[in-house]
Amino acid sequence: MQLKSLRLLMGVAETGSFVATAQRLHTVQSNVTAHIKKLEDELGVQLVNRSGHVRLTTAGMALAEYAERMLSAHDEAVSLFKGDKVAGSRLRIGAMETTTALRLPPILAAFHGAYPEVDLQLQTGPTASLVERLTEGLVDCVFVAGRLDHPHYHLEKVFSEELVLVSSTPMLAMPSTEELLTATFLAFRQGCSYRQRIELLLAYCGVSAARIFDLGSLDAMLGCVAAGMGYTVLPRTTVEAHQHRFGIHCLVLPAPIAQVDTYFAAAQPATWTPALARFVDTLRQVAASDTCRSESGGG
Amino acid sequence: MQLKSLRLLMGVAETGSFVATAQRLHTVQSNVTAHIKKLEDELGVQLVNRSGHVRLTTAGMALAEYAERMLSAHDEAVSLFKGDKVAGSRLRIGAMETTTALRLPPILAAFHGAYPEVDLQLQTGPTASLVERLTEGLVDCVFVAGRLDHPHYHLEKVFSEELVLVSSTPMLAMPSTEELLTATFLAFRQGCSYRQRIELLLAYCGVSAARIFDLGSLDAMLGCVAAGMGYTVLPRTTVEAHQHRFGIHCLVLPAPIAQVDTYFAAAQPATWTPALARFVDTLRQVAASDTCRSESGGG
DNA sequence: ACCCCTTGATCACATAACAAGATAGCTTAC
DNA sequence: GTAAGCTATCTTGTTATGTGATCAAGGGGT
Incomplete structure (x- = not known):
């Protein structure tokens, strides 16, 4: 069973026509026929009633419910990575107590203001514990004191x-x-x-x-x-x-x-979810403006 | 994105190894690599961390949540049609008042006893209304008086x-x-x-x-x-x-x-969901035993 | 009642995708 | 340092897929 086939099935369900479905999903009618037919062969059930007007059979409607679930999950997943939306994302941040108290508030505020849909989770602890949690995948990124000795990690001096x-x-x-x-x-x-x-x-x-x-x-x-x-x-x-x-x-x-240098540590940027990437963007912006302010203010 | 790829990804997540995943899912390691790689290219994100021990990245885990949803929906759908289970199925029956009162109770009881997981929905009405509901796909099958004039329908004299x-x-x-x-x-x-x-x-x-x-x-x-x-x-x-x-x-x-002949009408058997097919089985059994009883009792 | 138009099925063909095996490069453990 | 195990890459043969052309059937309009 292929997601493509299910999408075509949903198209047929909605348009009631193979030709219209083909046009809507940018393919040709014979393709729609083939996909539906393959689905039917696979499940051993006729899914579409072609006699008279085209309409899903009872079995087809039953399958459509599951297709709906599969496709919406797929679309959500894709939009999570490809789209601009970060809705439904989760971002688990680990930070030291001091960083949490002194540096994070403006960053978290800025990020949450820009992306309120992201589920932010903050965990605090000493550096060693944070690094451990990062390597175990329990958090997505950490703020730690001093350089990480672990290789293969993205490190960035932020404060x-x-x-x-x-x-x-x-x-x-x-x-x-x-x-x-x-x-x-x-x-x-x-x-x-x-x-x-x-x-x-x-x-x-x-x-x-x-x-x-x-x-x-x-x-x-x-x-x-x-x-x-x-x-x-x-x-x-x-x-x-x-x-x-x-x-x-x-x-x-x-x-x-x-x-005392505080480093931001996470896996390689290639592995970042969009939410994490956006967070790093925010982090850099805030950190940069902080530097300006403290430099001008301290002079 | 293909369900097959997602299944391999879940395999990698669980086993922590491409080779083990290949064995478990009856394919070869290069295939696992290719599928994961294709997923990664498609989403523009690294999903699996290969340096050191193999483990899903944050992005990989995020995708895994959606993969879980897609795959479970897929498996449910398949088991609905291929497996012996009819759990989660819905069966909408239309019947005349008299049939409902006089003939259906033992049938429904027998069916519900055999397949308690099926969500049974009974609608009553006159024959014309029932036929209309059947053609509109609002019910899966009906008990009506007299032959249906509609072609392309499965008809069975039951009472x-x-x-x-x-x-x-x-x-x-x-x-x-x-x-x-x-x-x-x-x-x-x-x-x-x-x-x-x-x-x-x-x-x-x-x-x-x-x-x-x-x-x-x-x-x-x-x-x-x-x-x-x-x-x-x-x-x-x-x-x-x-x-x-x-x-x-x-x-x-x-x-x-x-x-007065009561007919059972539904779409062609090829379009039946397993739940409907089982219901017809039950119906025939009960109808047959009823005939025996009434014949011997009436003689 | 007839014709025409639209629709879906089928077929043949070109292309793309895929699975499998072999090999190379890398990491880890002893 | 070496050997074992792992993944990436490449090649090849096969399968699957998408496309266009054609055919058969049904519905609507005249």
Whole structure:
């Protein structure tokens, strides 16, 4: 059984004529006859009544119901890949907590505004877990810190954060080792890459352990820091954006520690669904405008 | 896009191997490659990730959902015509009121007992209306009185009733014309063919008009006749079956009026769905056993 | 009642699509 | 490093498909 035959059958059902069906579906009448005949031979049932006016038989109508299902599924599938519509698509995005909180909202908003039909699913987790989910096909794309070691993956640097040390008091240089040993650090919850950076910073300063508090929200973190509760490490642009609301000061960290690149990772572009391709388009646009804004705003 | 290709794609999705898929679906590996490749070219998307272990890409999984729908619809359709299952079938039967009341119950019961999955739909109406519905494809088969004049239809005589005149008092001959003129006749509701027979009978006896009451049920009719309310005309076997419950007597009518043949009409057998074919089987069996019983019982 | 027009079936032929086998290139595991 | 297993590619013979021409049948109009 071929989809082409079913389409011709539906044509016959609708037009009640082999000739008209042939014209409508851009072929010739003998072709319609042949296809219908082949269907009939295959199923061992007469599908079309040719005596008098052409009309589907009971069996033909029964088959037509299934043909309808098959063809509509086919058309949906084709339009999903070839058409401009992304309706019915699903897009599963994996991202780190910090990325989700700090970078994704405008991107998701822009994408959802442009393609509201896409079923967006967001999963958060640490980089290692995200990569695993990507390789297992549980998500379609991920935002992760640092380059993926996996080959055969499409990688794209989308965000480049410059981390700064945030405190309630002005700083000219890194706090002393003694200060750091007794200080409290505020971070997003476990698994966050910024938190790892804090630990990296502490190690860099010769401090092996410090108190690190988990806070769920950016506002909470900045508020606590402003209240003198401790330090935190955040992207410079984020801090600058909220600096007018909190009495906080920041210190540029050494480059190797400060620099945090967030990569967008997915399978090769050739494997992308249109929905994913559109998402990447949106992502690039938003990321580009973000860069402009932060560059002009930060200058 | 071809169903065959989709089936191979599903095979690859399940086995994770082109070779295994080829074996499972009784073809060769190069065929699987070719089909998948053609699908990919057609949709402009890579569906299978061949680097490392073979696995569907995001796009492949998206297509697989639609493939699932198409293939299951296809399989259902095929099994409807080729398999032994009639699940999901619909059977629309048209029948006259009297046939529905007197003959169909055992047939429908037998059929429904044997094929409970079939969605049975029964429509009642007079012969002309039924024939119209059959030609319009609104029902799959009908039980009608008398031969269909329409050609190209499958006709089968299934019931042959011998009508008798029923009264509360014993009769040796037809009532007199005077008696008939004042008498009341009881019949099923308008459109019933037995009612037409009553009118035919009256015309035969030279009576142009008589009072005819519509009663909805057989029991009501026989009860009223037994109470001396009037006459009715019913099949001999029906009357004999109920004779022990009512004090009624019957008179054999002249052959041309007494003989009422009920025909089963449907499109040509070649156009029958399996459900319809099974119904005809059941119908013949029940009709045959009915004949035996009535013959032995009536002798 | 006749003729004409339209419709679907059939046939022959050219082309395209397909399945199968052999081989080459690549990856993975030992 | 080698061997085994996998997929891509190529070739070939066969099948399937699309097309146009022709034939038979039915319906409508005169």
